Amino acid sequence: MSIWFHPKPVRKSRAVDALKKTQDDARVICTIACVFWEDGSYEKARTWFGRAKTADPDNGDIWATWWKFEDRKGTREQRDMVTEMCVAAEPHHGRKWPEVAKDVRNLGRSTAQILELVASRMRDIL
Numbered sequence: 582m583s584i585w586f587h588p589k590p591v592r593k594s595r596a597v598d599a600l601k602k603t604q605d606d607a608r609v610i611c612t613i614a615c616v617f618w619e620d621g622s623y624e625k626a627r628t629w630f631g632r633a634k635t636a637d638p639d640n641g642d643i644w645a646t647w648w649k650f651e652d653r654k655g656t657r658e659q660r661d662m663v664t665e666m667c668v669a670a671e672p673h674h675g676r677k678w679p680e681v682a683k684d685v686r687n688l689g690r691s692t693a694q695i696l697e698l699v700a701s702r703m704r705d706i707l
Contacts, residue, residue: 607637611646623654638670641678645699652700668692677702 583595596613603609614629630647637643644667651660671692672678681687681699690698 605636607633607640607643610636611643614650615646618650618654626650627655627659634666634670637674639672640675641667641672641682641696641699642675642703644670644672645675645678645696645703648696649700649703664693664696667696675699 583599593613593616596609596616599609600606600613610629610633614626614633617623617626617629627650630643630650633640633643634647644663648660648663648667651663668691673682677699678695681702682695687695687698
């Protein structure tokens with residue numbers, strides 16, 4: 582998202598502008614969560630990740646980003662909660678999710694295993 586191209590002090594205002602222009606697009610909401618993650622506002626990030634998954638529960642990339650956040654900054658229980666919700670949602674879309682899920686080397690893997698694989702391929706935010 583182009584929000585990352587702006588200097589850190591103006592990212593939040595650019596994120597609000599993007600949210601208004603895209604009418605609550607889940608990818609923008611997820612990016613806002615990542616901005617809070619970068620700022621160290623972990624509870625706010627967690628809240629925004631929850632909003633992103635509500636906006637588009639079928640987007641596996643959002644689940645993977647949230648899982649990666651919880652893996653790095655949350656507890657095992659929080660990470661496992663994201664895994665459970667992702668398994669229940671059965672995502673199929675995103676930029677990276679379909680690529681990993683449809684890879685023949687990953688045939689037979691569970692949603693939880695795909696989630697971890699996609700998270701490991703997500704670009705490091707911090």
